[in-house]
Amino acid sequence: MKEILKFGGASIKNAESIKAVSKIIKDYTNPDVVIVFSAIATVTNLLEGLVEAYHRKDNDVLMKFNEIKSFHISLVKDLFNSEHHIFDIINNLFVEIEWALEEEPNQIFSYDYDQIVSIGELLSSNIMSEYLKEVSFQNEFLDVRDVFKSDNNYQNANIDWELTEEICKEKIKNIPVVTQGFLACSSENFTTTLGREGSDYSAAILAYVLEAERVVIWKDVDGVLTSDPRHFNDSKLLDKLSFSEAVELAYYGAKVIHPKTIQPLQLKNIPLQVRSFINLENPGTIISDFKITYNIPSFIVKENQMLVSISDKKLSFIVEDHLSYIFSLLDKNNLSVNLMQNSAVSFSLCIDSSKNSVKFLSELKDKFDVLYNSNLTLHTIRHYDKQSLDSFIKNKKIILEQKSRNTVQLIVE
Ligand code: ADP
Ligand code: ASP
Ligand code: MG
Numbered sequence: 001m002k003e004i005l006k007f008g009g010a011s012i013k014n015a016e017s018i019k020a021v022s023k024i025i026k027d028y029t030n031p032d033v034v035i036v037f038s039a040i041a042t043v044t045n046l047l048e049g050l051v052e053a054y055h056r057k058d059n060d061v062l063m064k065f066n067e068i069k070s071f072h073i074s075l076v077k078d079l080f081n082s083e084h085h086i087f088d089i090i091n092n093l094f095v096e097i098e099w100a101l102e103e104e105p106n107q108i109f110s111y112d113y114d115q116i117v118s119i120g121e122l123l124s125s126n127i128m129s130e131y132l133k134e135v136s137f138q139n140e141f142l143d144v145r146d147v148f149k150s151d152n153n154y155q156n157a158n159i160d161w162e163l164t165e166e167i168c169k170e171k172i173k174n175i176p177v178v179t180q181g182f183l184a185c186s187s188e189n190f191t192t193t194l195g196r197e198g199s200d201y202s203a204a205i206l207a208y209v210l211e212a213e214r215v216v217i218w219k220d221v222d223g224v225l226t227s228d229p230r231h232f233n234d235s236k237l238l239d240k241l242s243f244s245e246a247v248e249l250a251y252y253g254a255k256v257i258h259p260k261t262i263q264p265l266q267l268k269n270i271p272l273q274v275r276s277f278i279n280l281e282n283p284g285t286i287i288s289d290f291k292i293t294y295n296i297p298s299f300i301v302k303e304n305q306m307l308v309s310i311s312d313k314k315l316s317f318i319v320e321d322h323l324s325y326i327f328s329l330l331d332k333n334n335l336s337v338n339l340m341q342n343s344a345v346s347f348s349l350c351i352d353s354s355k356n357s358v359k360f361l362s363e364l365k366d367k368f369d370v371l372y373n374s375n376l377t378l379h380t381i382r383h384y385d386k387q388s389l390d391s392f393i394k395n396k397k398i399i400l401e402q403k404s405r406n407t408v409q410l411i412v413e
Pocket of ligand 2: 182
């Protein structure tokens, strides 16, 4: 029975947690596993900062690079003796970054992003593969770029499913395999990435193409909860979720699972277990082909939102061709709409604030009158009832509310 296990950055943040995760893996009863690792804790953010500094030609590029390098070297010193070949592996990966930084920045930022930020996953997975061998868990290291083929839509690459399935089936055999999430490879042989937090999705891709029997995602929470415990203090565990409910929660922004994760699993009816790497007694949440009626409200918070109101410069109706133009700009800037509403003469949409949203606004202003509010929070309540809604909105300044039978969404200042 093949299983895919995925460990995120939070589970391998330091030597102590790497040891704890290694014990979990060693004690796991099924040896027929493919294990997927994300980059260590904040490393992706640090590498992102490095690429941005390199593109702006800031003068602290080298400092940022050294910070990431010395973090990894000191971690590896805590785990291995000084003769171990992991030091060469790590040094070589940093040489790859150095070479990239010596070149003039590519005109395509996202190309440079993928070549550099991807090193985070290569570092963590090599460290984990070698450390697992140290504790006598033999495994084969797999560079996932040899088996995951994608287009060249850098930072948000699309998997070539047929080719990926063929290569994975041929190359991934029945032994414990240690690999990375988040990465793939274009037909021109360049590294691509699958979107931030994309390692959950990588685990689902592997499960789909290898027809695995289960995916287990290990988190710093007990499973999927009714709300993010960082924002609420009464979050409760949802022990069972249907695929479709999990898709909804992830879509509205429940950060615990990447939204693209569920679809490949649902297509092959592969259950997903979300469980804690801290509280090992708790089996967590099982997401599967369940038919469940939900009656507990779930709360989802999306911060850093922007509400944009768009109207025609001559105050004429917002009609389909306007909408099609607005959506083409959203697509071009890689933005997704978290909520929308229209009236005769204006169209409003809520999007994440980012560098891309600034570009979107400036392009939009060429053709339309645009007003916007930023620093907003989008709250979604699934399976709301009168009591949960009333107590939630108390003392809040709501600037837009949208209700359907199962879901209420509120934009709050
Ligand atoms: P990973 O280590 O895999 O990258 P993440 O940090 O992306 O893990 O996801 C786990 C975090 O998701 C939790 O620490 C929690 O704060 C947050 N979270 C948001 N919504 C939920 C929810 N509904 N249930 C559980 N955790 C949630
Ligand atoms: N390391 C990547 C990120 O932080 C992918 C992941 O962790 O899922 O976005
Ligand atoms: Mg994450």
